[in-house]
Amino acid sequence: MNSPIANRVDTIFVHVTNLERAVEWYGRLLGAAVTGEVRSPIYTFDMGEGRPGLTLDDHGFDDGYELRPLNHPLFNLSASDIQAAYDHVTELGAEIVSEIQHFPDLSEFTFKDLDGNIIAICTCFS
Structure with a gap:
């Protein structure tokens, strides 16, 4: 097609x-x-x-634009070390939405940026 x-x-x-x-x-x-x-x-x-x-x-x-953050992640960013990424994000003062979760093929957590946009960080396993 x-x-x-x-x-x-x-x-x-x-x-x-x-x-x-x-x-x-x-x-x-x-x-x-x-x-x-x-x-x-x-x-x-x-x-x-x-x-x-x-x-x-x-x-x-x-004019008149009003930001309305979603209540779920917009996208994910990649990290080779999920704990190091979590520590970095918390050092930046980001609000953690979900703690690190481990699954068979990936580990991930979510946080809010300065405007409340939720972003996921993932470490994928081959």
Whole structure:
């Protein structure tokens, strides 16, 4: 079946209330350097070749926009050591939503970013 839509994800949008603060926090979370100018409405972190970007969006041009975080994870980030990732997230002051859970094929936990967006961290086992 043909489709005009490509079978890939180019970026993941995370909606935030303060772009500069969010860029600084996500930079620390990801251990990523902030490159270029941080200017409303968006900033995108490069997540590696062949991977979707992570775009922070403060809706600077959307009058009346109101952020309403979901009550479930937006996406997951990968970690090779789930305990080290958990410790890093708690050091950043993030609110833990679910403690580390272990399953046969992965371990994971969830937390809230500065704006209440829930994110999962997963360690997958081969």
